[in-house]
Amino acid sequence: MAHRxxxxxxxxxxxxxxxxxxxxxxxxxxxxxxxxIVLGIVLLAVGVRPARMxxxxxxxxPFVAFALLLPLVGPDPSGFAGLSIAGMWAAWNILIKxxxxxxxxxLLAATTLPVDMVAGLQALRLPTPLVAIFTFFIxxxxxxxxxxxxxxxxxxxxxxxxxxxxxxxxxxTGLGALxxxxxxxxxxxxxxxxxxxxxxxxxxxxxGMPRSWPLAAMLPVSALVILAGGWLAxx
Numbered sequence: 001m002a003h004r005x006x007x008x009x010x011x012x013x014x015x016x017x018x019x020x021x022x023x024x025x026x027x028x029x030x031x032x033x034x035x036x037i038v039l040g041i042v043l044l045a046v047g048v049r050p051a052r053m054x055x056x057x058x059x060x061x062p063f064v065a066f067a068l069l070l071p072l073v074g075p076d077p078s079g080f081a082g083l084s085i086a087g088m089w090a091a092w093n094i095l096i097k098x099x100x101x102x103x104x105x106x107l108l109a110a111t112t113l114p115v116d117m118v119a120g121l122q123a124l125r126l127p128t129p130l131v132a133i134f135t136f137f138i139x140x141x142x143x144x145x146x147x148x149x150x151x152x153x154x155x156x157x158x159x160x161x162x163x164x165x166x167x168x169x170x171x172x173t174g175l176g177a178l179x180x181x182x183x184x185x186x187x188x189x190x191x192x193x194x195x196x197x198x199x200x201x202x203x204x205x206x207x208g209m210p211r212s213w214p215l216a217a218m219l220p221v222s223a224l225v226i227l228a229g230g231w232l233a234x235x
Contacts, residue, residue: 007112007120009216014108016220020227021100026093031230032100038222039103048110056106063098067091114138136186144182151178 017039024031043053070087112120118138121131151174162171190198 005111005216006123006213007116008123009120009213010108010112011117011120011124013216013219014104017223018101018104020220020223021097021104024097024227024230025234026089026096028230028234029092030233031226032096034226034229035100035223036096036103038219038226039100039107042219043103043107043110046107046111048106052110053103053106056102057099060095060098060102063094067094070094136189140182140186140189143185144178147181148178 017035021032021035024035040053068091070091071083072087108117115138118131118135121134155170155174160167160170
C-alpha cells in the first residue's frame, strides 16, 4: 500500500516525523523507544528487512564515532568510570535522533522510486533549480559510476594496483579525467535539452491514490501521539 501513495505525501510525512523526533527532548527515553517501535513496524509492513535497516545504519558511522568521544571530552567528568554525564546525554541525543532519521529516510527510499521523488518535489512547489539539480543527480549518478568502473578496469588491465601512496598521483589523474568527462557530458546533455525546449522542469507526472495524504499522515500522527504522551508523563 505504501508504494502506491503519492510521493509528495510520503515526503511530507517522513519530513514531519523527523522534525518531531528532532524536537523531542533527549531525556524522554521512553518516547524515543516508542518512535523506534512505530517506525520499525512500518518498515517491516512495507517489506524492509532488518538486514537492510542495518546496512542503512552504517551511514551514520561518522556520527557514532563523534558521539563516542563526547563522554570522554565533555564537561564535568563525574559519571561512571570518570565519564562526563553531559557528554553521555549529548552522545545519546546524537545517536538516537540520527538513527531514527536514517531509518525514516530508508522508509522513503524503499517505497519511492527516484523519478517519483522528483515528481513529489515538483508537486510540493520546491524551487525549480533545486528540483532540477536533484533530478540530474539521481539520473546520472549511475552513469558516472559506470564510467568510473570502466576506468578502473582499464587501469587494472594495464597492471595498475593502488597498493601504496605512490599510486595516489595516478588515482588523482583518473579522478580529474572523470570530472572533465562528466562536465563535458553535462554540457552536451544541457544543450540537447535546451534545443528540445527544456525550461527547467522535466515532465514527470504526479501519481498516487486519492487518499494518499490521510494514509501517509499515520506515521507523523503516531509520533505526535507518542510525543504528547511523553509530555504528559513529564509533568
